[in-house]
Amino acid sequence: MSLGNTSHPGRSGSEELVPSRYALRVGEIEVLVVSDGVLSLPGAMLGHNADPAVRTAWLNDMFLPPDVLEWALNVVVVRSGGRTILIDAGMGAEFPDLPRAGRTVPRLEAAGIDLASVTDVVLTHMHMDHVGGLLVDGVRERLRPDLRIHVAAAETRFWESPDFSHVSMPPGFPDALRRTAKRFLHEYQSQLRTFEEKQEVAPGVLVTRTGGHTPGHSVVRLASGSDQLTFAGDAVFQVGFEHPDWYNGFEHDPEEAARVRVRLLRELAANREWLVATHLPFPSVCHVAVDGDVFRWVPGPWDY
Template identity: 75%
Template sequence: MLDATTKLSLDTISNPDRTKPEELVPSRYALRIGEIDVLVISDGVLPLPTEMLGHNASPAVRAAWLDDMFLPRDACDWPLNAVLVRSGGRTILIDAGLGFDPDLQLPRAGQLVKRLEAAGIDLASVTDVVLTHMHMDHIGGLLVDGMKERLRPDLRIHVAAAEVKFWESPDFSHTSMPPGFPDALRSAAKRFAKEYHSHLRTFDEKHEVAPGVVVYRTGGHTPGHSVVRMASGEGLTFAGDAVFAVGFDQPDWHNGFEHDPEEAARVRVRLLREMAETGEMLMATHLPFPSVGRVAIDGDAFRWVPVFWDY
């Protein structure tokens, strides 16, 4: 027998026009790392060709992995996560999502601003932005019309100096992207550098943004790609694009967006091995939302161990 709460829930789903719920799936997840507050926000999903998960793998081997994961062989949705962190009186946004690019027809991404507002986050309260790198799905949210005017005039944007330098004349010779993406990436990075130049706070290898919140340059995915470690009693690392879902089983597969695929694979293995040894938590941009878990060693590869959601 259904209780009143269950009946209400089912009634809402079966009669969506009656209550017009904004969303039927969770899009934010909060956790606490010692004295540091962390909020994972989904910016939506990117439908991309599965070949980009491992373009150096044979089609048969790649298809077998996709079958084992119950994923379609031609294209699948890549999650897109960003993170909001509060520490030491600073409110830090790690990556800014895709924003809006009508030319690429990605309507299910670019949800970050709406979902920050739904979480009660005032954009003017953000004191810092940390960019893991300058691909458009990490900076695009800052380029939405009217966004800059809603941010603080003293906003600090932290990004590796090598990343800014790279996008002055980017090299796509080792990437394997669908048509249109290189031009869109180049255009977004150029526009971002122009509009936010005065807000940039570049670093070489390592920089503490707030107490316990440190960004480290790893390179690989892009020359200035960085990860962010949050530590207060325990540790949690946001790995940006260093790790994709396939990277645990197949850490040597090359992702289509990697500008230096071989170095990216070395970075990935080194990071996953370190996380497995320490037992600290890991998050990443393109792992299934909320992307919070740990890493275990599984023979010559790794195993993703999602955390149990804490309600």
């Protein structure tokens, strides 16, 4: 199966009224961005250290309501060197109060991707909206027994005794995050392949620890020929282009997360490479431009 055949309407499993998958190529590497759905969160989550009036003005300028922010949830499938790699796994089905998220597994199936064909999973970090899809009932039994799950060693150590002292999350989220990470580590411990700073998962697929959002947060860099794309996980949010110094409520070390964000955005702008991130509006494929002291998000044209 070629991932390039899965983004077009009218095919089996594409009964949804809006697209939920988008295919592109990075040189010889096939890439499929899949929407796991959306997550409704308080507007303050996008910058809890910002002046509320400035934050409200930004939301208004973006034609967004001041009190609720709809966060996109994106995962990526990559095929390179005979390996099929799932980058992050979405929210899963454990949270009935979040009914519009957790669509990764059925949308992979609609795209013709058999879970048994996945050879590797890369986790940017272990928040529940990145590992939950692997905890859906029946999923583990459908995955291949030699599946390799790549995650930074600092991330697994962090979740043994996580620190929530610098976050600003809605009530209930810290407990849910702890519970989900603990369950994930218990169920998939034998398949984890941890790394310290960098690991090549497949030809042209390099996962690199950044820290910041969580101690083991990582990004995935794809490179083939002259083409490059970075999946930034939660290092970049929509507001982070204009206000990279705003602290996201889910950042465990917000000061370091802001430094990581600025450093990464500068690098992406200099390299003129593609960017995809978990919480940028689907399909998230964009470039980064530098505009004075801030950055500018330049959405990529849809390629039909």
